[in-house]
Amino acid sequence: MELELLVASAIGILTAAGMYLVLRLRTFPVIMGVSLLTYAVNVFLFASGRLTIAAPPILSDTVQYTDPLPQALVLTAIVISFGMTAVIVMIALGAYLGGSNDKVNDPDAEEQS
Amino acid sequence: MSLFLIVALPFLGAFLPGIMNNAGRQTCAGVTFTVTLAAFVGLLSNLPTVLAGEVVTTGINWMPSLGMNVNLMLDGLGFFFALLILGIGLLIITYARFYLSRDDNMGEFFTYLLLFQGAMVGIVLSDNILLLLVFWELTSLSSFLLIGYWKHLPEGRQGARMALTVTGMGGLALIGGMLLLGNIAGSYDLSVILQKGEIIQASPLYVPALLLILLGCFTKSAQFPFHFWLPHAMAAPTPVSAYLHSATMVKAGIFLMARLWPVLSGTPEWVIIVTSAGLITMVLGAVIALFKHDLKALLAFSTVSHLGLITMLLGTGTAFGAMAAVFHILNHATFKAALFMSAGIIDHETNTRDIRRLGGLRHLMPVTFAIATIAALSMAGIPLLNGFLSKEMMLEEAHHTILFGSLWLVPGLAVLGSLFSAAYCFRLISHTFLGPKRDDYPAAPHDPGFGMWGPPALLVVLVVMIGCAPFLAEPFVKIVTASLLGEAAEVPEAHFKIWHGLVPALFMSIAAVVGGLIALFLFKPLLRLWDATPRPEAKTIFEGLIEAIVSLTRAIMHPLHNGSFSRYAAIAAVTMVAMGYHAWMTGTVGPATRAPQSAGPVEIAGWGMLVTATVGLVFLHRNRLLSLILIGIVGLMVSVGFVFFSAPDLAMTQITVEVVTIILLLLALNFLPNRTPIESSVLRRVRDGGIAVASGLATFGMAYHFLLRDAVATPISEFHLANSYKGGGGNNVVNVILVDFRGFDTFGEIIVLGIAALLIFALTEALLDGPVRARLLNRTPDQPRAGDMHPMMMVVLTRVLMPVVMLVGFYVFMRGHNEPGGGFIAGLIVSIGVVMQYMASGFSWATTRLRYPYHGVIGAGVLIAGLTGIGSWFVGKPFLTSDFAYVRIPPFEKFELATAALFDLGVFLAVVGAVMLSLESFSRLARRTDMQDSEHPMDIDPSRKGYDPADPGNPKREGV
Incomplete structure (x- = not known):
């Protein structure tokens, strides 16, 4: 087995699972799906720095470091995605409490979709 | 007088009539007249130079890389038009003072008029054509306000809309034409463009540029077949018609044709x-x-x-x-x-x-x-x-x-x-x-x-x-x-x-x-x-x-935007996959340049856990509590993966975010149904599965391909690695990138985070003020509540742990510049510590001990980060330039003092504030005014109030 294959397939599986859940009809699975997609996107971005083992970008006597830039970008992405998840959860909650069901689709559009 | 001042005076003066509206009509008109007169006199002070045939110029660079600057010039033609604009402006202001009735808001009128006047003067004095375009659009907007000044008249509104549509469309064409013109001439400065008549007329882009520019001029100056808007704009008060539609705005198109006459x-x-x-x-x-x-x-x-x-x-x-x-x-x-x-x-x-x-x-x-x-x-x-x-x-x-x-x-x-x-x-x-x-x-x-x-x-x-x-x-x-x-x-x-x-x-x-x-x-x-x-x-x-x-x-939008979120998501996914497929089929893929690395049994086991949890989540997602546990496993394995692939900072961030996310989802699940019903047909599930598998395969293929190949261009990270210590004074390159190299990004990100938290707070407020409040009060819990609302073990444990958590947070914060850690992670750790108090000892107990509201904490964080950035202006450096020094206070070891640490403090505070405000808002939904606030942390309720298995429909109180 190659590490590259493992990581790439993990990204693919996370995306597929996330996408499937995003297409569900209730808010909670959609939120779960968005969270899975977030993992997939973050790992994808992180992997764009290529996979390096035991070479963290902490300056020391060694000469080999992994690419630090994707890490910095993903770090803020993780924190921001928490904020965004919280917002959609709040919206979902408000919709449920205000509308008595937790469907994601407009009732009129339900038949056509 | 400086040309800047002549252009700026009407804009600055535009505030005055609006503010002084209550001082009376005479004052209002007087102040407008004075402002215009000042600009007029300023213009006349340049008359001798213009009469001598010289051109007055002045300018500052704005965005030199885009060819954008604030260059102004005053020659005979510009002077002529500026004289008309300001001179007739003075007469119109006097006239309007007596024309407008007592019911008209004079301050509003004169504010619009001055805005318009400034924009017009800007057009005729601009040297840079991009600047001219800005003023051009401003005249369209301010004339819209002026034409529609009598808002109660439908003709006024319709006329204003029509004028805006026609001149706005012409403005768009003009932008295209001017960009082409600047492109041909190699400069956006009129003084340069006007020298290059032959090059411009010889260019193959001359005709498109000419057509677009003329479209702009013809719409503005009401030339056939765009003449129809002008008569409808006559619904404006007469001073506006006299000013805009005889002497100034409609002459803007003429002016531009005259200005570009030598080259076009x-x-x-x-x-x-x-x-x-x-x-x-x-x-x-x-x-x-x-x-x-x-x-x-x-x-x-x-x-x-x-x-x-x-x-x-x-x-x-x-x-x-x-x-x-x-x-x-x-x-x-x-x-x-x-x-x-x-x-x-x-x-x-x-x-x-x-x-x-x-x-x-x-x-x-x-x-x-x-x-x-x-x-x-x-x-x-x-x-x-x-x-x-x-x-x-x-x-x-x-x-x-x-x-x-x-x-x-x-x-x-x-x-x-x-x-x-x-x-x-x-x-x-x-x-x-x-x-x-x-x-x-x-x-x-x-x-x-x-x-x-x-x-x-x-x-x-x-x-x-x-x-x-x-x-x-x-x-x-x-x-x-x-x-x-x-x-x-x-x-x-x-x-x-x-x-x-x-x-x-x-x-x-x-x-x-x-x-x-x-x-x-x-x-x-x-x-x-x-x-x-x-x-x-x-x-x-x-x-x-x-x-x-x-x-x-x-016809296009409604079928696409029918209110079905699932449909949007499906359309977006299919489109993206299709476009990616197209790129894949038409592009070429280079040979693999990186040797694959072999994975041991431990790595495969970790992958197995992640995949099992993910697939399990899909199949078991109807049980919502279970899916939270499964997604926790996924997050944990992602963190472990970050550690394994040399990203300790990411791992720390991911695992702390994981904790707060799960708490948040648990809080939400408290209100939502615990199970997802089966609704979609088998066919639909197969269709969704197909889309999902296609998306997964696409991302898998893309990730797998780039993982085996080196980047096409050398990554800029070389610079970061080389300068992290030299320029940023830190060994942890990721942290130095966050607080120093790309500090402006981070600054934006903490602001976004703060806005998200405030949005959640606002939504909560709106929910608690509306009809939802009653529903929340009458809610029957679907599960028996714990009799022991605040378990003693947990209370003691969290309180004992609190100072330790704080210390860990402080430590992680301080080491952040050189070792894995930093403001983001420290903020998350401290938030978890505080959340634990809420969970163990109760909302009211924690709230009474809260010294600073979380909004303030977010604000303080953004402010500290911003002020740190502004601080570098005082030493003549660009925004967010960092500086550092090493100091040694005996008996401690030598340590570093960096302005970046101050910035990181801002990040820390913003993160703490945002996370806590979000979680607090969620838990506030569960609270009610009539609930007795117990000062004592351990309030045991043997009656297990709020849940009656025999009569679940009977609403009773419920604790947090």
């Missing part, structure tokens, strides 16, 4: 398009004007016609034509503004503008009669008035112009236009003022006070002065013409004279005036003929067009 004119395309558009507009406008009964509509179409005349003169491409155009701009501004103001006076005093209801006003309003008559006769081209001079120059020019190979086309149409022009002027005079006095005016007419007739009277004095002594205006017009022509042509020798001898232009002039008189006598039969002729109504066509566009948009 002279080609066959220019001559054909501009001359014919001008000719058609001139004749069409004059014919329609004759049959309009509304005084302002008549004047509006006559303006359209005169703008056509000027356009035609610019279109001929000769120096004499350009000089005639400049002269006519001056003359038209004087007599037309006077006429508009007279029309406003008549409307003001008689309550009607309908010519059919007027007549015989000569005796009742002698002053207005004198003013309007002189101005109208000048427009008709009667000798000893200025309109005659420029009209004769126009006829002279037309006499020499050959269009489409015909010697007679241009002169013939020019005479026809002048004929109708004379006819409507005569009609205006005779049908309004002459004839018998009537007894059915809607109001008793009389001359207004000096405030209203003074400004047009002043203009009429100019009309007569220039008309009788044209040599007074000649030097000035020639200076303006010289700067218009630039180096493209010499200023013509011809002198301005009333009597040129028996030249063809004189006969053409006589023919036009005589024909005009005949048309007036034949007016009744002509009107019957006009009324009987079917003709397209521009407004109907325009509205039909808009309607068609709207229905087309609806």
Whole structure:
């Protein structure tokens, strides 16, 4: 087995699972799906720095470091995605409490979709 | 005075009338007048330089990389237009002071007027064409506000919308044209562009640039076929019509054509398009004007016609034509503004503008009669008035112009236009003022006070002065013409004279005036003929067009946007996969350059856990609590993966975010149903599965391919690694990137995070204020509550742990610059510590101990980070430049003090505030006012209040 294959397939599986859940009809699975997609996107971005083992970008006597830039970008992405998840959860909650069901689709559009 | 100040004064002054609205109408108008006067005097202070033929320039760089700067220049042409804008502006302000009624909000009016004035002055003084475009759009916007000033009138709103649509569309075309022009010339500065006429006309992009620029000019200056908006804009108050639609805004298109005349004119395309558009507009406008009964509509179409005349003169491409155009701009501004103001006076005093209801006003309003008559006769081209001079120059020019190979086309149409022009002027005079006095005016007419007739009277004095002594205006017009022509042509020798001898232009002039008189006598039969002729109504066509566009948009949008979120998501996913597939099939893939790394059993086991949890989540997602546990496993394995692949910072962030996310979802699940019902059909699930698998395969393929290949270009990370210690003073490159190299990004991100938290807070407030509140109060818990609301073990544990958590947070924060850690992670750790107190000891216990509200914490964080960035301005460095020093305080080891640490503190506070505000908002939903706040942390409730298995429908109280 190659590490590259493992990581790439993990990204693919996370995306597929996330996408499937995003297409569900209730808010909670959609939120779960968005969270899975977030993992997939973050790992994808992180992997764009290529996979390096035991070479963290902490300056020391060694000469080999992994690419630090994707890490910095993903770090803020993780924190921001928490904020965004919280917002959609709040919206979902408000919709449920205000509308008595937790469907994601407009009732009129339900038949056509 | 500096050109900057001349442009800035109206904008700065625009605040004053709005603020001083309550100080009274006199003050309002006074302050507007003073501001304009200051700019006017400032402009005049540059007169000697301009008269000497020099160009005043000034400028600062804005975005040099985009060729964008704030360069202003003042030459003869710019001075001429600025003089018209500010000079007539002064008269209009005086007039408007007396024209507007007590019900009109004068402050608002003058604020809009000054905004417009500033934008216009900006256009004519801009050297940079990108800057000119900004001002150009500003005139469209401010004129929209001015035209729609009487918001209660539907005509005003419709007219404003139409003007904005037409001129805004033209503005878009102009942007395209100007960008092309700048691209050809290699610079966006007019001073450079004007030197490159030959290069521009030789370029293959010349015709598209010309067409786009002309589209902008024609829409702005109401040239056929875009002339229709101007008459509808007459719904504006008369001072606006007099200012925008006679002297200034509609001249902006003319100005631009004049400005670019040296580089754009002279080609066959220019001559054909501009001359014919001008000719058609001139004749069409004059014919329609004759049959309009509304005084302002008549004047509006006559303006359209005169703008056509000027356009035609610019279109001929000769120096004499350009000089005639400049002269006519001056003359038209004087007599037309006077006429508009007279029309406003008549409307003001008689309550009607309908010519059919007027007549015989000569005796009742002698002053207005004198003013309007002189101005109208000048427009008709009667000798000893200025309109005659420029009209004769126009006829002279037309006499020499050959269009489409015909010697007679241009002169013939020019005479026809002048004929109708004379006819409507005569009609205006005779049908309004002459004839018998009537007894059915809607109001008793009389001359207004000096405030209203003074400004047009002043203009009429100019009309007569220039008309009788044209040599007074000649030097000035020639200076303006010289700067218009630039180096493209010499200023013509011809002198301005009333009597040129028996030249063809004189006969053409006589023919036009005589024909005009005949048309007036034949007016009744002509009107019957006009009324009987079917003709397209521009407004109907325009509205039909808009309607068609709207229905087309609806037809496209509605099936796509039907309210089904699932459909949007599916469409987006399929589109992205399809586009990726297209890129894959059409692109090439290089050979693999990286050797794959082999995975051991531990790595495979970790992968197995992640995949199992993910797949399990899909199959078990109906059980919501279980899916939370599964997603926790996924997050945990992702964190472990980060550690394994040399990203300790990411791992720490991921695992702490994981904790707060799960808490958040648990809080939400408290209100949501615990299970997801089965709703979608098998077919639908198969379809969704197909989309999901396709997306997964696409991302898998892409990730797998790039993981085995090196980046096409060398990553910029080399720079970061090399400079992290040298420039940023830290060993942890990730942290240095966050707080130093890309500190501006991080600054933006903490602001976004703060906004997200505030949004959640606001949503909570809205929910608690609305009908949801009652539902929350009457909610029956679906699970038995714990009898022990605040378990003692947990309370003791969290309180003992709190100082330790704080210490860990502090430690992680401090080491962040050199070791894994930093503000983001420390913020999350401290938040978890605080959340634990809420969970263990209860909301009210924690809230009473909260010293600072979380909004304030977010604000303080953003403020500290921002101030740290601003601090570097004081030492002359760009925003967020960091500095550091090593200090040693015995007995401690040497440590580093960096401004970046201060920035990181801002990040820390913003993260703590945002996370806590979000979680607190969620838990507030569960609270109610009538719940007893227990000071004591361990309140055991043996009754397990709130849940009655025998009667689940009976609402009872419930704790947090």
